[in-house]
Amino acid sequence: EAGVAQSPRYKIIEKRQSVAFWCNPISGHATLYWYQQILGQGPKLLIQFQNNGVVDDSQLPKDRFSAERLKGVDSTLKIQPAKLEDSAVYLCASSHKPGINNEQFFGPGTRLTVL
Amino acid sequence: GENVEQHPSTLSVQEGDSAVIKCTYSDSASNYFPWYKQELGKRPQLIIDIRSNVGEKKDQRIAVTLNKTAKHFSLHITETQPEDSAVYFCAAPGDSSYKLIFGSGTRLLVRP
DSSP: OOOOEEEEEEEEEEOOOOEEEEOOOOTOOOOOEEEOTTTTTEEEEEEEEETTTEETTTTTTTTTTTETTTSSSSSEESSSSSSSOOEEEEEEESSSSSSSSSSSSSOOEEEEOOO | OEEEEESEEEEEEEESEEHHHHHHOOOOOOEEEEEEOOTSSOOOOOEEEETTTTTTEEEEEEEEEETTTTTEEEEEEEEOOGGEEEEEEEEOOOSSSSSSEEOEEEEEEOOO
16 A cells, blocks of 8 residues: 655755645545654654544644644645744654554655744 | 653663663653654654553563653553664653644664
């Protein structure tokens, strides 16, 4: 089966600009996650969707970050405006069933550099 | 609270030796503990996981042990090979049980 797809793979922007990332999960996977991975750290969950509903967005900086999964398949994550500290790899992951004890499959990530 | 501590941050071993990475967690209700391997520039991939109803699980050269009383779990890699060189992340459920909290990672280097 095809894996989790993400685009773009790399993005360089200046601070205060906007950026959007796209994720296409594995077909049939109801649960989708967006993680932020700062260099040298583990992935940190930003938001979790179950179909098109939000399960957890407690660590999403809502003043600048937004995410949607309107049709319960693809998802977009947006940052507006970006700050220097947003430089990181943004990983999308999906799992077949809800609940954390189901394997999460990660995409290749989008490496964001904010100058 | 939600906290997963992982040690060591870096580990260098000679090919053929064993490597052990340890993690501690804070939520006593946690019942699922996966380990992910992330090679340089690549995505994290699940290599092994353990549920709280068992104390140890093995898969060829990889094993994970769980001590629920002490709230820690460990990854053991035996007969290490250069291709084992990567960053390894442990994870445990957060307070809500709907999300995983990842450790800070261990960079393992296996010297040929």
